Amino acid sequence: MFDHLSLGVSDLPASEAFFLKALAPLGVTVVMQGPYGIGLGRQGKPSLWLVPAKVTPAPLHLAFAAETRAQVDAFYAAALAAGGKDNGAPGLRPDYHANYYGAFVIGPDGHNIEAVCQRPEA
Template sequence: MFDHVVFGVSDYAASKAFFLKALEPLGIEVVLEGPLGIELSADGKSSLCLFQTEEKPAHLHLAFTARTRQQVEDFHRAALEAGGKDHGAPGLRPHYHAHYYAAFIIGPDGHNIEVVCHEPEA
């Protein structure tokens, strides 16, 4: 679990649009936006913060928790519609554990965005 993750993006408008649409199935929305960037959260306890930068940081792997496998599937579909590139369709990843159900997308800056549900199929 994290309190907040902050990282720079090369195209603020494109990244904002991508993350808002891709993470909408998880209930993630704008908490705050100002001159320092945007803060996104679903629970008000942890947040993802993006800001415009010209620096070229290493690619990140961000994994978000889903409550259901349907949320994983909804994320994958929404992220593709938002312009993300498929990096692993929704499905079981038993090499992690028996109920690891995840999908992976490459976002606008090449970051590997994952949504995972650890629950058995309903």
């Protein structure tokens, strides 16, 4: 449904560093940059824009698709190493569905950042 979205952040350099480290295991990099913000994505297409917020941003939940459960594990480790706070270790979430494997961290502005693989284990 979405082509891209913008996320207001209170400290653009800190958020850029966090998201780049946390999302590196998912293949996310900076694909565009300018005075309007920083576009993160895969294969040259920005899907998430980090933009300076003029007011304190309200916390959001952002879930990023992972191809494998190992990517979810790697995201979680990288996000914690980048300063994220644990909000749910990697694991199955059978309340969602049988193959929902996710991990959750709280990022610099209080956003709940998730990586999820919805495939059966290989």
